[in-house]
Amino acid sequence: MNDTDVFAIESEVRAYSRAWPVVFDSARGSTLRAEDGTPYLDFFSGAGALNYGHNNPVLKRALLRYLERDGLTHALDMHTVAKRDFLRALKEIVLNPRGLDYTIALPGPGGTNAVEAALKLARKNTGRHQVLSFTNGFHGMTLGALAVTGNTAKRAGAGLPLGYTTPLPFGDTTGSGEPDFGYLERLLGDSGSGLDRPAAAIVETVQGEGGLNAASFAWLRALREICDRYGVLLIVDDIQMGCGRTGPFFSFEPAGIVPDIVCLSKSISGYGLPMGLLLFAPELDVWAPGEHSGTFRGSSPAFVTAAEALRAFWLDDTLTRNTARLAGRLSARLGSIAGSRPGGAVAVKGRGLAAGLEFRGGDVAEKVCALAFERRLLLETSGPRDQVVKLLPALTISDTEFEAGLDILASAVADAV
Amino acid sequence: MNDTDVFAIESEVRAYSRAWPVVFDSARGSTLRAEDGTPYLDFFSGAGALNYGHNNPVLKRALLRYLERDGLTHALDMHTVAKRDFLRALKEIVLNPRGLDYTIALPGPGGTNAVEAALKLARKNTGRHQVLSFTNGFHGMTLGALAVTGNTAKRAGAGLPLGYTTPLPFGDTTGSGEPDFGYLERLLGDSGSGLDRPAAAIVETVQGEGGLNAASFAWLRALREICDRYGVLLIVDDIQMGCGRTGPFFSFEPAGIVPDIVCLSKSISGYGLPMGLLLFAPELDVWAPGEHSGTFRGSSPAFVTAAEALRAFWLDDTLTRNTARLAGRLSARLGSIAGSRPGGAVAVKGRGLAAGLEFRGGDVAEKVCALAFERRLLLETSGPRDQVVKLLPALTISDTEFEAGLDILASAVADAV
Amino acid sequence: MNDTDVFAIESEVRAYSRAWPVVFDSARGSTLRAEDGTPYLDFFSGAGALNYGHNNPVLKRALLRYLERDGLTHALDMHTVAKRDFLRALKEIVLNPRGLDYTIALPGPGGTNAVEAALKLARKNTGRHQVLSFTNGFHGMTLGALAVTGNTAKRAGAGLPLGYTTPLPFGDTTGSGEPDFGYLERLLGDSGSGLDRPAAAIVETVQGEGGLNAASFAWLRALREICDRYGVLLIVDDIQMGCGRTGPFFSFEPAGIVPDIVCLSKSISGYGLPMGLLLFAPELDVWAPGEHSGTFRGSSPAFVTAAEALRAFWLDDTLTRNTARLAGRLSARLGSIAGSRPGGAVAVKGRGLAAGLEFRGGDVAEKVCALAFERRLLLETSGPRDQVVKLLPALTISDTEFEAGLDILASAVADAV
């Protein structure tokens, strides 16, 4: 079978291989290489799964050592040395310094598993079924997670009406900068509202798939406050924005809120290995043994790189400060690109190193990404109409690579519009 | 933090660490080692995820080589050299020789993702919502998969009524050996039955979690036939029984049926790495690009070991013949153990190297497993009342290990009853 | 507007006016008259709502007297003289002599209201959601009742997937005459079955809309027994078969069972006036005041004729014995008609004065009804394919009318086949 025929047996559901019609082979840091050796600069980072770049040498060393010495690879939820090492690192490096007293569960190897487990836990704890979700939220493709996801086309893929959820507008609604939960308060505060008391609200602080919409900290605080007032559990899906993407380890830290349940995945393993994680207030731990399970809920290679990543990047605030520095630079460059276009045509979106440009018209964002790819920069679109060019460079990108990527972006925008 | 305190931060949902209260560290072939060096003989195989044993050296070599040369680790559904190599091996080594013309999709890194994707695909293709499931079936813990899972306690964990599914008795119902679908025919054949025409039926050939219930080939053929007659898609969940567990690569091969959709996971990577796979008839490929997606739907390390495993074990029928040989020996030993007990107290269950002993009374199976653990054999229970001792030795186990394990089992049964 | 134009503003959903394209004006006993004076013999009885014939003079007198003296017409669930009179008659004439200690609720003015209330009550009492229903059952057209109704076309009218119900084959399944609940037992008795423990089973003793399928008394007893064993509430929908249609007041009496909940409507008012009634075991009365309500839940004209009908027909067993006599005659005539056709072409269905002829081929039943209409006999079809000619003569029909109707039926069958 020739090479092309091989790929033809894959379902039409594949997506990235359409935008980037090359065969990739290897990667290091912020560079991917196609099989012909062509390098591509990566401003995509595995949709947020590679915050520390590809194949980080420190993590790689730890992983190789573990594999070479025949460390247990597959362990379900047995006690293992690898898991203990990870749990300790998470507790001592991440949770304790932040005063977060969370219980930890391993819900399966991906973000959608973590979301499904979070929803199950919230419903079991409250005995309620409704979950509040937000416009343009994205939480996963399995039935429970899809029901709280906004995208119409993806929802339609369920082949079932998706229920037990109520969507609310994400972020500030008035344009005044003041959080506006008047609508929700009217529903929650009225025993005749027809909104059955929700078990939980699930929210991203910045919507990665939804178009890099960033909720203000004030809005997040107001959401936390209304959840407290009505006994609704607050789930933060920090799958894409956690692990430093916006600067701090958890994206909700600067808002000064503590969610009841936190979903992590993507960059938590640090090496692009499948892993999902659930953190929640200890009093919510009402699960019976095995009530939620999964074959790959404890993948040792991921524990190994995850623990190593915490030690490599989170023992101090070096990474967070560097992210802030790059984010400032990114914001300035994006502002400059947007400023060069007619007023309102291009808007800067996002927070930290999850930022982008929203284009008012047609398919400009897709054109920008296509031009960038020709110029060997990997960028993807985002948003319900693919109207946003989304930038997710590695947090560890070099300044040179960073500027080079932004130069390509600027030229692509100039040529696309 | 001391070691015990570390594990205490994990949720009560953990299960295996309760039955086996040691800390495992490394593994090779059929042996796990605790951190104090104590070896344990593995008749559990990661609940079916380790058909080729732990850390198989051939696969390990391929994996290390890939990681060392900085092969792309995380790739979503981009075209990669690693994926192409796996797709080619799957096509040439598994599908073509069996005359199976399946399209391949990568639905996410675990079995439940494959099941969710299968259900979505079946519903989208048919425009129907009902799915037939079977008593004691187990298909996963996310909302869609849980709805077709039988276990009452696990279903209750959803916190929602699980709908759009209709359960049917699994396997032969009459005791006569004749497949009995009279009940289902009455529902499907009657436009006044109240059973909305199903999109699909989802079935395991042998129910691993449900108690090692093995459907007869005649029953599977009858199910295939009735699905054909009523235009219902047949989904075989071969997550635990595929990849040679019962002998042939696909467990449904000896029944002479071709499912419309096949779910694979667990042992498909060969090395215990998270991976899910969906195979389906090409005409069902109605998905739009990205309609089902997932961050870890293409994990290169898993592709590398999966391709290597196909080349190492499936180029000829050596493994299948050896599995048949061991299964024959297993069946004899189990028969002998059962025969040594009063009539009806113990029954032999399963097929191939997925076999077990069902105990009529109370918690005998749990006692057997506890005694076996004391004697350094890892065994788990199965079935709705944990009434079955389940044996899933590696297909690559040595004869010496195999007999040693069975000796421990025999002694544990003798002491437990 | 001319007469035809007037009828043209009615929705296409109308049905009976298609089969009987005349304009009816008046009625008495078993005779309807079209506006041109043409008399039609009624073997249809308002689909079971007119067991005592049209405008029975005794009931009419009571109704006129009540209206003339300005008895309260509309009363919701206030205490009224009319309601008290009805409750007393129901208690003293129907319930007490049968040893039935039922609490009474007035759930709304039709059968579907009674069914909805029964389902709500069963779910509230058990805290469960699933309801077992039976093939070809018919329980109403509102969303809850439709979900337990079998007919595919009617179900499709919901525009929603209908859930929380599990259909089972109705009546004896083996042909051996032995009730066969083996399938259901396998589901209920297995904690891994995936059938969430049901709140209730809802059943008709003879399925009026479903094709006059009569459950054997042994089957009904077996159903009662299995419900008892698994704590499932048994709801008998006696809307069409109650009030003497099969002989006794309640159709379940000769089976020797006592349902937990009974739904009545149709002939309960005795005069064709809208009325629904719910009877249930007192310990099930967990409703809060107003938890189920409805504007027309106490319609005094219906109470007046209902009480009068109980006094007129149910103080002794005259009516029941007469129904048995006519049913015997009906059975003989139907047997004779069926016997005159080739073996298997025509089958006799039903019980008591709910009986019919099932035709194997195409649209024979519809032809029979059309020919009967030409000959001034009103008959309707029944069954999922309209394959049954359904006879529901008034219980009060004269022998002359009865024989005349059967003669027309015989001739219509002779000409139609």
Added chain:
Amino acid sequence: MNDTDVFAIESEVRAYSRAWPVVFDSARGSTLRAEDGTPYLDFFSGAGALNYGHNNPVLKRALLRYLERDGLTHALDMHTVAKRDFLRALKEIVLNPRGLDYTIALPGPGGTNAVEAALKLARKNTGRHQVLSFTNGFHGMTLGALAVTGNTAKRAGAGLPLGYTTPLPFGDTTGSGEPDFGYLERLLGDSGSGLDRPAAAIVETVQGEGGLNAASFAWLRALREICDRYGVLLIVDDIQMGCGRTGPFFSFEPAGIVPDIVCLSKSISGYGLPMGLLLFAPELDVWAPGEHSGTFRGSSPAFVTAAEALRAFWLDDTLTRNTARLAGRLSARLGSIAGSRPGGAVAVKGRGLAAGLEFRGGDVAEKVCALAFERRLLLETSGPRDQVVKLLPALTISDTEFEAGLDILASAVADAV
């Protein structure tokens, strides 16, 4: 059985008999009489089912004449003289003069049947499942209607999660008098909102059960406009507010909107007889014959009084003008009562002759109703916390009775607060 024992067999679900612990016997106009002859002035009107008072002599005469001449009583959806007469009156007296080209369906004998049919029709026409409902809306107690009803306690009675609906705040939300659908627009206009495109919105113009909340005409127009813009069908539930309750025949007339579907019941028969009616745009008539049905969908006595009521009250605008006059007087009296209390303690609610007083504190409204009953005035409470005293006098009440009732109300308020 003594009289008290008789009533004791009725379920605890009864409600009105608790507030008014007497046994009513007869009624005429605005006066009910208990069995001991005590007269009660009726400001309740059968919860809106008696807009023309009790036993109106003109309607009574027509009804008696029909019954005496043995007019067909029960007719399902056959063509009858009585139905034709009603359809003609509805068309010529109500629809044509208002330029309303509606198709008519008879969905069953109560309001909840009309709502269920409306929802089914909307879903079938659009192929969508979601329905928008509004806080404190009340639409009925069957499963489909309950799902769009706001009251928490009544919703809980379903024993099932109620789905496929999205609640929205009713009426003006900003306090500025400007309709605010900004929230809804954000959901409808965003393909990533997670709000599946709704089939319909269902609304009352004044919420009778919900607390006499009156939507402004501007808000209703804005709702109509947004429904048009997004292809959402607008269902007006005019069951309690139609038939002249707020002045015009349809309560939505002065708003200048034309709903796609209108539900009528309660006062449509004019005599308190069970009847439901559905009006809808002809192009929505996609029903197959019998797709929605019901035993009491054509009750001739109701047709007779309904037709007579249209002729008696709606041939000219006398009733509407009188209602406006009384409503003005009512508004003044209520304003005066409210004005006599401290600011904000009492608010005037409603529109036309559906008006009331909302009390801020505790159970004042219940006390007012109890005191009024002692003084022989029938009043009920309304609203999610029973905080509103609801006045629904007959539209035909005499000025003397009207003032007498308002005097009692004033004294009851004075004594209750």
